[in-house]
Amino acid sequence: xxxxxxxxxxxxxxxxxxxxxxxxxxxxxxxxxxxxxxxxxxxxxxxxxxxxxxxxxxxxxxxxxxxxxxxxxxxxxxxxxxxxxxxxxxxxxxxxxxxxxxxxxxxxxxxxxxxxxxxxxxxxxxxxxxxxxxxxxxxxxxxxxxxxxxxxxxxxxxxxxxxxxxxxxxxxxxxxxxxxxxxxxxxxxxxxxxxxxxxxxxxxxxxxxxxxxxxxxxxxxxxxxxxxxxxxxxxxxxxxxxxxxxxxxxxxxxxxxxxxxxxxxxxxxxxxxxxxxxxxxxxxxxxxxxxxxxxx
Amino acid sequence: xxxxxxxxxxxxxxxxxxxxxxxxxxxxxxxxxxxxxxxxxxxxxxxxxxxxxxxxxxxxxxxxxxxxxxxxxxxxxxxxxxxxxxxxxxxxxxxxxxxxxxxxxxxxxxxxxxxxxxxxxxxxxxxxxxxxxxxxxxxxxxxxxxxxxxxxxxxxxxxxxxxxxxxxxxxxxxxxxxxxxxxxxxxxxxxxxxxxxxxxxxxxxxxxxxxxxxxxxxxxxxxxxxxxxxxxxxxxxxxxxxxxxxxxxxxxxxxxxxxxxxxxxxxxxxxxxxxxxxxxxxxxxxxxxxxxx
Numbered sequence: 001x002x003x004x005x006x007x008x009x010x011x012x013x014x015x016x017x018x019x020x021x022x023x024x025x026x027x028x029x030x031x032x033x034x035x036x037x038x039x040x041x042x043x044x045x046x047x048x049x050x051x052x053x054x055x056x057x058x059x060x061x062x063x064x065x066x067x068x069x070x071x072x073x074x075x076x077x078x079x080x081x082x083x084x085x086x087x088x089x090x091x092x093x094x095x096x097x098x099x100x101x102x103x104x105x106x107x108x109x110x111x112x113x114x115x116x117x118x119x120x121x122x123x124x125x126x127x128x129x130x131x132x133x134x135x136x137x138x139x140x141x142x143x144x145x146x147x148x149x150x151x152x153x154x155x156x157x158x159x160x161x162x163x164x165x166x167x168x169x170x171x172x173x174x175x176x177x178x179x180x181x182x183x184x185x186x187x188x189x190x191x192x193x194x195x196x197x198x199x200x201x202x203x204x205x206x207x208x209x210x211x212x213x214x215x216x217x218x219x220x221x222x223x224x225x226x227x228x229x230x231x232x233x234x235x236x237x238x239x240x241x242x243x244x245x246x247x248x249x250x251x252x253x254x255x256x257x258x259x260x261x262x263x264x265x266x267x268x269x270x271x272x273x274x275x276x277x278x279x280x281x282x283x284x285x286x287x288x289x290x291x292x293x294x295x296x
Numbered sequence: 297x298x299x300x301x302x303x304x305x306x307x308x309x310x311x312x313x314x315x316x317x318x319x320x321x322x323x324x325x326x327x328x329x330x331x332x333x334x335x336x337x338x339x340x341x342x343x344x345x346x347x348x349x350x351x352x353x354x355x356x357x358x359x360x361x362x363x364x365x366x367x368x369x370x371x372x373x374x375x376x377x378x379x380x381x382x383x384x385x386x387x388x389x390x391x392x393x394x395x396x397x398x399x400x401x402x403x404x405x406x407x408x409x410x411x412x413x414x415x416x417x418x419x420x421x422x423x424x425x426x427x428x429x430x431x432x433x434x435x436x437x438x439x440x441x442x443x444x445x446x447x448x449x450x451x452x453x454x455x456x457x458x459x460x461x462x463x464x465x466x467x468x469x470x471x472x473x474x475x476x477x478x479x480x481x482x483x484x485x486x487x488x489x490x491x492x493x494x495x496x497x498x499x500x501x502x503x504x505x506x507x508x509x510x511x512x513x514x515x516x517x518x519x520x521x522x523x524x525x526x527x528x529x530x531x532x533x534x535x536x537x538x539x540x541x542x543x544x545x546x547x548x549x550x551x552x553x554x555x556x557x558x559x560x561x562x563x564x565x566x567x568x569x570x571x572x573x574x575x576x577x578x579x580x581x582x583x584x585x586x587x588x589x
Contacts, residue, residue, distance in 0.1 A: 007485035014398050017390035018407055021461075024454060025410045028417070028425055079312045086309035100313050103320035109508075109573045110323070111515025113542050117549070117566050118323045121330065125554075142319055149316065173298055175305035203418020206517040206542075210549055246420045247518050250427060259428075266421045273416045277409075 029270065036267020039260050045268070049216065049245065054257040058265050060216045063232055064133065064239040065202060065272075068212060071137035071235060073198055076144045081190070083145075084152025085178055107146040115142050116207035124211055131238040136212025140201045147200070151193030155186035187291070192284035199276030203269050205243035213238035214248045242269055324570065331567025334560040340364065345564060351528045353558035364561040366544070368530050370568065373540040375531075376445055376520065377513035380452035381460075385506050388457050392464030392502075393490055397476075408465075415458035423522035426451040431523055438535045443525030446534040451519050456509035463508060467501025468494060503583050511576035515569060517542035541565045 047057030083100075091097040119139035129135050159182050167177040183190070215238055223231040231237075240248060246265045249258050335342055348365025355362050395407055426447055435442030475497055479489035495502075525537020526547055545562050552559040 003485055003488065007487040010487035011398060014390050014394045017387050018394040018399065018403065020387060021391050021457065022406060022410055025414050031425065031429065032421065079315060082309040082312035083316060086313040090306055090309060100316055103317045105577055106320050106574065109511050109577055111517065111542065111569050111573060113517040113545060114327060114566055114569050118326055121326045145316065173302040175302040176298065178305065199416055203420065205420045209546065243418050243420045246424055250424065250522060262424050266424050269418050269421055273418065277413065277416055
């Protein structure tokens, strides 16, 4: 009887723990969206930020966030994919492979601010680019690369062995097998992985403070000359992203409506992250369905 | 042609994997060299930096020169992350068992995405939430400024929860089903099976999750910096403001001149962060070895 009671009490506590976590999440998301949603409108999403007066928007910051993400992912994805293919297909057990795995582990556990400082030394000072989108994008790449390698390796490894063996038996080289068989089959998992990694760095700020900078010079969105400092496309201009902007206005800005801008920006960030989350599940499933003519 | 591609493909992919090593080694050497520059040719002894609480980096030479004791930062980091883990771990482990052993299908469907979403919330948003909810709450309840060790620890506790939960869930799921069945066959209740069989068996994995959480808490910068108050003293109460290695770097890196003593001390703090992250890796490897034995 006593044992039964203990079991029931324990069950109640496990339920309470689970409900507590759900409650924390619901209240956090609810709080952000409740306070933020009413600040978000077209003006807020497109107008430039103000330095001293109220009423600023986050247009350039939002653009910077997406642009730096694209820049960074266009470096991360090919390198990460190839490294993952190497680990899954070519690597033999040995010193180099062990070293690669150890380095992946080390990179994964590095605090992002340390990566940011490394970026400050190498991508900002050593290259002479100064605070720039490019420096920030490369710092983000360093943060994301280990995850991308892992995801690619896993995706390639999870391809059924018969497919690979069939291709090799038909006389294809390993590389042909990789390109024509493994990557297409692994594609849904790869795309899901890319979206997940993208979502992860979209909100990154600590690594960007001292690489992409915390200021946003005025941009002219009708200027598409990539070399002009006022062009939004110029990758060598300093650029605060949305996440950095939230930190900046809280720690040093002089605008009177910090609360409004921060609430709105936090809500935008959360909405984008949720969208990435949903997209990752959804796109993977759709491509899988299309390719295998199943699902639907 | 086909073999040319083969060789090209193999070597490009090898180079990409090698790049991971190059990046890691250059991070270690760049941060290492910068971090040690505080001690090289300056006559400053590492003991005065690592074990001193005097942080007066701008004291003029007439009054004894700059004092670069980073102990308050280091202690702050350790205390706040240990607090965060001890708040977060019990709840996370219980949630992990709940997901695997207790939850009905719909409960699993609710909790798992919830945890993924928690993991996805950017750290500045956590910082902002701490600033706008926790800090005023603590100020009203306990007095003081509200910016405090407690606020930092609570924000971190929520942030590292997904790490501990997901690692624990995976570990518990990977346990052989026969363990549980044997326990039930011997007449255990579910709680007895969890307490006496599953928890001990899963302990190495759960500990790995806890160390990963600890390491994440230790390295987190902005969320902590926004709520902890950034007072460079070792706090004597939960409700007092404190500082951490990451907050110190965040606050001052932009305002100090590269190469100055003050700036170098910040790089020493970065090196300390880097070394600590390696300590956590070693810890995880040790736990892994023990788990196999």
